[in-house]
Amino acid sequence: TSALLAAGVAALATAVALPAGRAMARLPGPARHVAAAAVFLPVAAPPIALGTGLQVVLLAAGLGGTAAGVLVAHLVPAVGYLALFFLGVFDADDERPEEAARTLGATWAQTAWLVTLPRLARPIGEAAALGFLVSWSQFALTLTIGAGAVRTLPLEVYALVRAGQDREAAVGALLLTVPAMLALAALRWAARRTDALPA
Numbered sequence: 629t630s631a632l633l634a635a636g637v638a639a640l641a642t643a644v645a646l647p648a649g650r651a652m653a654r655l656p657g658p659a660r661h662v663a664a665a666a667v668f669l670p671v672a673a674p675p676i677a678l679g680t681g682l683q684v685v686l687l688a689a690g691l692g693g694t695a696a697g698v699l700v701a702h703l704v705p706a707v708g709y710l711a712l713f714f715l716g717v718f719d720a721d722d723e724r725p726e727e728a729a730r731t732l733g734a735t736w737a738q739t740a741w742l743v744t745l746p747r748l749a750r751p752i753g754e755a756a757a758l759g760f761l762v763s764w765s766q767f768a769l770t771l772t773i774g775a776g777a778v779r780t781l782p783l784e785v786y787a788l789v790r791a792g793q794d795r796e797a798a799v800g801a802l803l804l805t806v807p808a809m810l811a812l813a814a815l816r817w818a819a820r821r822t823d824a825l826p827a
């Protein structure tokens with residue numbers, strides 16, 4: 629359940645945050661600061677406060693206590709993190725390849741598919757890994773929105789600790805660290821591979 633939720637959040641949050649980050653990067657100074665602050669608000673808010681607000685909305689939508697509701701709840705902080713990540717990416721990005729493609733007659737879709745996405749392959753991979761980890765580690769939002777019906781690894785570890793099953797809880801806690809270690813190893817490998825490529 630944890631892996632499926634995190635994978636769904638990674639894919640959806642990346643798809644939403646990429647255009648949001650690009651749009652923010654194109655805003656003038658004051659408007660960009662306001663947009664960045666609005667995006668950062670769900671990240672900065674206490675998880676319980678955020679979860680309580682989301683619970684009201686998701687219960688009204690009939691998604692309380694469902695995996696879909698938990699996924700939507702996880703998307704809120706994940707999109708916040710990734711939109712800020714892509715804001716940094718597009719701040720340092722050079723849009724001249726896209727402009728050249730459009731000048732040569734490429735459509736918007738062709739430019740996005742053949743120019744933009746290949747150039748951003750590494751940041752997109754990094755963003756997906758970050759989105760996965762944001763969802764993977766969620767406890768308060770899962771507990772509040774899932775109402776105990778959606779069981780994820782953080783909730784199981786907490787239940788094992790409370791039940792005094794220290795050995796099983798320790799195994800679960802170690803499992804929680806596996807995706808983070810794999811993501812860090814993959815990013816380090818990608819950085820070394822990029823450094824090794826000729827300029």
